[in-house]
Amino acid sequence: MKHVPVLLTETLKYLNVSRFRERDGVFVDATFGGGGHSMAILDQTGQGLRLIAIDRDRAASQRAISLSQRYGERFTLLQGNFADLSQLLDEVQVKGIDALLLDLGLSSYQLSNAPRGFSFQLDGPLDMRMDQGQESSAADIIRTGTVDQLRDIFRRFGEEPYAGSIARAIVAARSQKTITTTRELADLILSLTPPAKSHRRLHTATRVFQALRIAVNEELQALVAVLEAGLSCLNQGGRLVVISYHSLEDRIVKRMFRQWSASCSCPPDFPVCTCGKVPQVRRLTGKVVVPQVDEIERNPRSRSAKL
Ligand SMILES: C[S@@+](CC[C@H](N)C(=O)[O-])C[C@H]1O[C@@H](n2cnc3c(N)ncnc32)[C@H](O)[C@@H]1O
Missing domain, CATH: 1.10.150.170 (Putative methyltransferase TM0872, insert domain)
Structure with missing residues (x-):
């Protein structure tokens, strides 16, 4: 069964893909799966955009062959756990990245x-x-x-x-x-x-x-680890997009984004701020983004997705 990428238009928008039509950059798709998101990113960016894809599943390398043929050196697939993001990027001598995509859970290839x-x-x-x-x-x-x-x-x-x-x-x-x-x-x-x-x-x-x-x-530990590593690997102005499919993942993502974007971590009863904390990120979506009705009709698997 073919895997249909979920929230594709919204993902490309929040990854700021259009900014990389002319300029160089490095994107990481840490959940390669069937490569649907990876392929769309590569198609909509210029020759200077390199995409590093990661998947834990050894079968993903079969599906990556056609991307290697089509995009050449712009595309690299690494087999590994995204929890080890920093080490995986070290292996390919990448220091900073401009975007990180996590489309969590399983692909249709695995489920079926x-x-x-x-x-x-x-x-x-x-x-x-x-x-x-x-x-x-x-x-x-x-x-x-x-x-x-x-x-x-x-x-x-x-x-x-x-x-x-x-x-x-x-x-x-x-x-x-x-x-x-x-x-x-x-x-x-x-x-x-x-x-x-x-x-x-x-x-x-x-x-x-x-x-x-x-x-x-050990999915929840891996999620916390990749979010922490992702934040430290992102370049200034870089983007992090996470698509989750159940409340346990969703809670972790929301909690971490809330912590990172907070401008103060003092207890609520402190009259003035003494922590001096500055926000590490700016949240781009006020509320979570969910699929439109027509996407759910076309691809029922997308119904529980939250970006
Ligand atoms: C929902 S699928 C991604 C589908 C992909 N975005 C597409 O459009 O084809 C999730 C993929 O992430 C992989 N994955 C899940 N947890 C992972 C982890 N901790 N490290 C690396 N890959 C992981 C799974 O093996 C699966 O292939």
């Missing part, structure tokens, strides 16, 4: 590929690793996690109200038979809710799978 184990609607191994070279997978967490650990994962990363009963059911079920596939885990979760409440059953499975994926890939 049953052997990757991301979807509870497709039967595959319980894998969920974005980086296939990583050791620990979702099956390892399900096989070794204690009730407390599993409950904590489902609660913190899935905000799942039935986290405790699901964790207990998993530990009881695996004492009979090891849970190794997405179908086995999905069936177990679905069996805990009455069939009449089919809507709730699907939401529960979605939340548990999301929670496991976040835990396997």
Whole structure:
């Protein structure tokens, strides 16, 4: 299944792409995926714009071949975790960047590929690793996690109200038979809710799978790390654009933008400012930007996106 880039027009606008038709610059697309955003950036900028793309997924290199052929030295793909942004940029001798794009989550290639184990609607191994070279997978967490650990994962990363009963059911079920596939885990979760409440059953499975994926890939730690590194790599006037797909990511992004753009960090009851803090960034969007109705109709995957 082809991946359709989300909020493309809005992303190009906030990345200030048009400014680089004539001038040199370096952009980083730290979530290359299918390369939809990368390609649009390269198409709408001049020969002096270099794009460094990053993806944890080793399969991304296949999709990067056509971009290398088309854009030559303007385009470089690095395999790695965006949490290591500074080290990855050191590898290619890049000091400062003019824009950083993070389009978080999974691509349609990953979601629709049953052997990757991301979807509870497709039967595959319980894998969920974005980086296939990583050791620990979702099956390892399900096989070794204690009730407390599993409950904590489902609660913190899935905000799942039935986290405790699901964790207990998993530990009881695996004492009979090891849970190794997405179908086995999905069936177990679905069996805990009455069939009449089919809507709730699907939401529960979605939340548990999301929670496991976040835990396997340590996604929230990586997000905090790349935001911190990104701020220190950006040149004066540089742009940072983040597209998030669920409330946990969204909260982290909002909190960090709020901190960076604040002009004072004194306690609210201080009569005068003594901290001397100056804002590090200017927020360009008052409110988050969400897709228009026609984009959601064309690409339902975009419905939860927030830029
Ligand atoms: C939503 S897709 C990006 C789609 C892309 N913008 C496009 O238009 O084709 C997110 C991609 O980011 C990658 N990714 C997620 N977390 C990452 C991380 N910590 N480091 C590097 N890549 C990551 C995923 O493997 C996935 O390919």
